[in-house]
Amino acid sequence: MDRIRIVGGNELKGAIPISGAKNAALPLMIASLMTDDTLTLENVPHLADVEQLIRILGNHGVDYSVNGRRERQDAGYSRTIHFTARNIVDTVAPYELVSKMRASFWVIGPLLARMSEAKVSLPGGCAIGTRPVDLFIDGLRALGAQIEIESGYVVAKAPKGLVGNRYAFPKVSVGATHVLMMAAALAKGETVLENAAREPEIVNLADCLNAMGARISGAGSSTITIDGVTALSGARHRIIPDRIETGTYAMAVAMTGGDVLLEGARVDLLEKALDIVAQTGAEVTQTNEGIRIARNGAGISPVDVTTEPFPGFPTDLQAQFMGLMTMSNGRSKITETIFENRFMHVQELARLGARISLAGQSAIVDGVPRLKGAPVMATDLRASVSLVIAALAADGETTVNRVYHLDRGFERLEEKLSRCGATIERISG
Ligand SMILES: CC(=O)N[C@H]1[C@@H](OP(=O)(O)OP(=O)(O)OC[C@H]2O[C@@H](n3ccc(=O)[nH]c3=O)[C@H](O)[C@@H]2O)O[C@H](CO)[C@@H](O)[C@@H]1O
Numbered sequence: 001m002d003r004i005r006i007v008g009g010n011e012l013k014g015a016i017p018i019s020g021a022k023n024a025a026l027p028l029m030i031a032s033l034m035t036d037d038t039l040t041l042e043n044v045p046h047l048a049d050v051e052q053l054i055r056i057l058g059n060h061g062v063d064y065s066v067n068g069r070r071e072r073q074d075a076g077y078s079r080t081i082h083f084t085a086r087n088i089v090d091t092v093a094p095y096e097l098v099s100k101m102r103a104s105f106w107v108i109g110p111l112l113a114r115m116s117e118a119k120v121s122l123p124g125g126c127a128i129g130t131r132p133v134d135l136f137i138d139g140l141r142a143l144g145a146q147i148e149i150e151s152g153y154v155v156a157k158a159p160k161g162l163v164g165n166r167y168a169f170p171k172v173s174v175g176a177t178h179v180l181m182m183a184a185a186l187a188k189g190e191t192v193l194e195n196a197a198r199e200p201e202i203v204n205l206a207d208c209l210n211a212m213g214a215r216i217s218g219a220g221s222s223t224i225t226i227d228g229v230t231a232l233s234g235a236r237h238r239i240i241p242d243r244i245e246t247g248t249y250a251m252a253v254a255m256t257g258g259d260v261l262l263e264g265a266r267v268d269l270l271e272k273a274l275d276i277v278a279q280t281g282a283e284v285t286q287t288n289e290g291i292r293i294a295r296n297g298a299g300i301s302p303v304d305v306t307t308e309p310f311p312g313f314p315t316d317l318q319a320q321f322m323g324l325m326t327m328s329n330g331r332s333k334i335t336e337t338i339f340e341n342r343f344m345h346v347q348e349l350a351r352l353g354a355r356i357s358l359a360g361q362s363a364i365v366d367g368v369p370r371l372k373g374a375p376v377m378a379t380d381l382r383a384s385v386s387l388v389i390a391a392l393a394a395d396g397e398t399t400v401n402r403v404y405h406l407d408r409g410f411e412r413l414e415e416k417l418s419r420c421g422a423t424i425e426r427i428s429g
């Protein structure tokens, strides 16, 4: 099993190209199930989750081909991929595939809309809470689907097709918004989704569906209106830059000090998180090429944060921010409101000398002047990168084990950081 070895203490200086967003790429790839024409996606990141979803879509009959040409030399692996679901050959998404990744459950929307049936295993994904699927089931039922749970599978049927309706989410859910938007795009008549998620990935998906011929308005606000159409065509669409990768490297620079340009990053995708990084004492500047983050000399100021749905501070940056706060010059309080079990990084950060105590939904972090390298274990995707952030500033050597979590969501992490002066390497085997 691969490990990452880091020797801390170097400032980060240079440029980091920001990859296409994992959490936009996954629903966009799934949208390829909705047409028998080709959907071409540009800026697809090279990540374990993307490869896994390619396998899952292949099982339903989606062919794909990758453009050989590199899009940007620096971004290396980000690619243009053509997806074609000429025929859906199987409407079952089996446990062996779906259990590895939460987003693969989302095929339920397109399969049901196009084929009038789907049988999808209950999902897996990062172990950060119970992560039920009740909102998907309620929402699809509101569109006329008949749904049963049988032996760990959600079995959905809509023999007469889906029919538009008004559905108010009792709780904001990114995944359920993606799925209902896709299902409603091919339903009869109008659907109005209230209390919908407003994340930029929702807007990216709605833009793509509209380019395919859907009629969706209001994405990015909490009310989305969808006028169903009978069929969708192919399209060419670009994946937005990864706002979580952007925030992660911004926090890494705030932690180590230095000066880094996050190439291709967009401020509008993560305003709140960048405000918070600025409050810790880093300089954050939008430039024509991306976002520049610098911190010279001054210490790290403690800042309290509470995770919230977009446009609030994202839960997917909570662990990284805690990594940064471990060396602040005071006490900060970090409150997690989205997932009930997303503090698995606390005990691993403690191995590096962090002082953190948990009180219900909050973590109280007392900054320390120095961290010291140690062997640590990645427990989930964002938790593992919080350990990398802490290790970059710790004295001596840290090894991060179970790197497969990192590979789900960070493209060429060790290469991007070492090009900015970090001492970091992957040890295979
Ligand atoms: C692949 C992807 O894009 N994953 C992101 C997506 O996950 P995901 O779409 O799974 O997250 P949701 O927005 O659905 O989850 C938000 C909250 O709603 C709850 N819930 C959700 C669905 C449901 O049917 N019932 C229910 O109770 C969840 O348990 C959680 O407490 O949004 C999360 C919140 O921004 C991010 O952390 C994940 O990185």
Ligand SMILES: C=C(OP(=O)(O)O)C(=O)O
Pocket (backbone or CB within 6 Å): 023, 101, 102, 103, 124, 125, 126, 316, 381, 382, 409
């Ligand atoms: C939690 C995440 O992913 P998933 O929803 O796929 O588990 C994430 O991207 O941080």
